Amino acid sequence: MEFKELENQWKEMSGKIDNQKKLADSKIIKMTEINYTNKINKMKFPEITGAVVCCVALFFIVSGMHKLEPWYLMMCGIVSAIMLILMPVISIRAVFKIQSFDVSTNNYKQTLSAYNKNKMHFINVQKLSMCLGALLFVTILPVIGKLMSGKDLFKSTFIWYIYSVGFPFLYYFDHWVFKKYNSALSKAEDIIRKLED
Amino acid sequence: MIHHSHILDMSYNSGETKIRFIEIIRENDGLIYKVSKMYSNSFEDEQDLFQDIVYQLWKSFSSFRNESKITTWMYRIALNTGIHYLDKGKKKAHKVSLDETLLNRPEIIDESKQDQYDMMFAQIKRLNDIERGIIFLYLEGKAHDEIAMITGFTITNIGTRIGRIKQKLISQINLNKAGNGI
Numbered sequence: 001m002e003f004k005e006l007e008n009q010w011k012e013m014s015g016k017i018d019n020q021k022k023l024a025d026s027k028i029i030k031m032t033e034i035n036y037t038n039k040i041n042k043m044k045f046p047e048i049t050g051a052v053v054c055c056v057a058l059f060f061i062v063s064g065m066h067k068l069e070p071w072y073l074m075m076c077g078i079v080s081a082i083m084l085i086l087m088p089v090i091s092i093r094a095v096f097k098i099q100s101f102d103v104s105t106n107n108y109k110q111t112l113s114a115y116n117k118n119k120m121h122f123i124n125v126q127k128l129s130m131c132l133g134a135l136l137f138v139t140i141l142p143v144i145g146k147l148m149s150g151k152d153l154f155k156s157t158f159i160w161y162i163y164s165v166g167f168p169f170l171y172y173f174d175h176w177v178f179k180k181y182n183s184a185l186s187k188a189e190d191i192i193r194k195l196e197d
Numbered sequence: 198m199i200h201h202s203h204i205l206d207m208s209y210n211s212g213e214t215k216i217r218f219i220e221i222i223r224e225n226d227g228l229i230y231k232v233s234k235m236y237s238n239s240f241e242d243e244q245d246l247f248q249d250i251v252y253q254l255w256k257s258f259s260s261f262r263n264e265s266k267i268t269t270w271m272y273r274i275a276l277n278t279g280i281h282y283l284d285k286g287k288k289k290a291h292k293v294s295l296d297e298t299l300l301n302r303p304e305i306i307d308e309s310k311q312d313q314y315d316m317m318f319a320q321i322k323r324l325n326d327i328e329r330g331i332i333f334l335y336l337e338g339k340a341h342d343e344i345a346m347i348t349g350f351t352i353t354n355i356g357t358r359i360g361r362i363k364q365k366l367i368s369q370i371n372l373n374k375a376g377n378g379i
């Protein structure tokens with residue numbers, strides 16, 4: 001096939017499209033009035049749900065902070081609280097960043113560049129969140145144990161069983177997700193590189 | 198193509214502006230349809246993107262300053278919206294229900310023609326986002342300077358890129374045909 005042939009095919013198709021029935025005015029009006037708040041909320045649903053869960057856990061830990069002793073349980077409580085604040089904040093910020101865009105002032109090159117840079121930032125934030133999640137897994141278990149049953153789980157074998165099962169699982173899960181993220185990351189990097197060619 | 202630049206001096210959001218906007222969309226809905234098809238992977242996505250583009254055009258309508266042709270402005274907004282739609286495809290929102298036969302265009306009776314068009318779109322979609330946007334504008338009959346204006350690349354760069362994309366696209370198509378024994 002020659003490129004001329006492809007061009008002719010495109011022209012033929014475009015001609016057919018232009019000659020067909022036009023959109024009804026009422027449909028166009030409706031399209032200008034779409035409730036985008038619903039759409040945005042739907043897109044942020046996992047992040048918002050996660051943030052709510054983190055807030056509930058944070059409230060639970062902070063309200064029982066005075067019960068956390070000895071010192072290492074207090075440390076676990078403080079680290080968990082910091083993680084529970086940090087994780088949703090960085091995640092929701094990254095989602096807002098990737099979704100806030102101005103299609104009217106930028107050209108195609110600028111839009112592609114901004115979009116891919118935001119995407120790379122989002123992926124890196126997701127990766128960071130997964131690492132923080134693993135850390136949270138370590139610190140929150142003894143805190144919950146202490147607050148719910150008054151026991152120091154570090155003194156029982158139970159927590160070590162949980163860690164020994166949880167860690168390999170987290171390692172392989174993170175490894176699998178990171179592979180997917182890395183592939184998306186290299187695609188975004190490639191586009192940025194090609195924009196400068 | 199009717200030039201609508203004179204009609205955009207109306208005060209924004211007046212009923213008259215909306216009527217003018219509708220007129221422009223009706224006049225150029227083929228453009229929006231083609232961009233929607235290029236940046237989506239299913240009929241449902243296509244419908245969503247079509248509506249997103251119309252919405253974005255309406256939102257930006259007041260910022261159009263008659264410095265370029267209305268279609269140049271429309272191509273820019275439509276392609277920019279297409280980029281942002283790339284990862285949104287799977288996340289659906291409530292949308293206006295469109296007449297299926299209307300957006301599932303062109304209505305082609307000849308099945309082999311339909312296959313040809315589908316194959317053409319499929320091969321264009323295999324190009325990266327930069328190549329896809331540039332070749333689309335080229336196939337739409339845009340001159341290098343207009344493509345440069347929409348995309349932000351220099352005219353020389355557009356020339357070089359188009360040459361490369363043409364070769365890549367044709368070799369993709371021929372390879373695909375050879376693979377299918379056509």
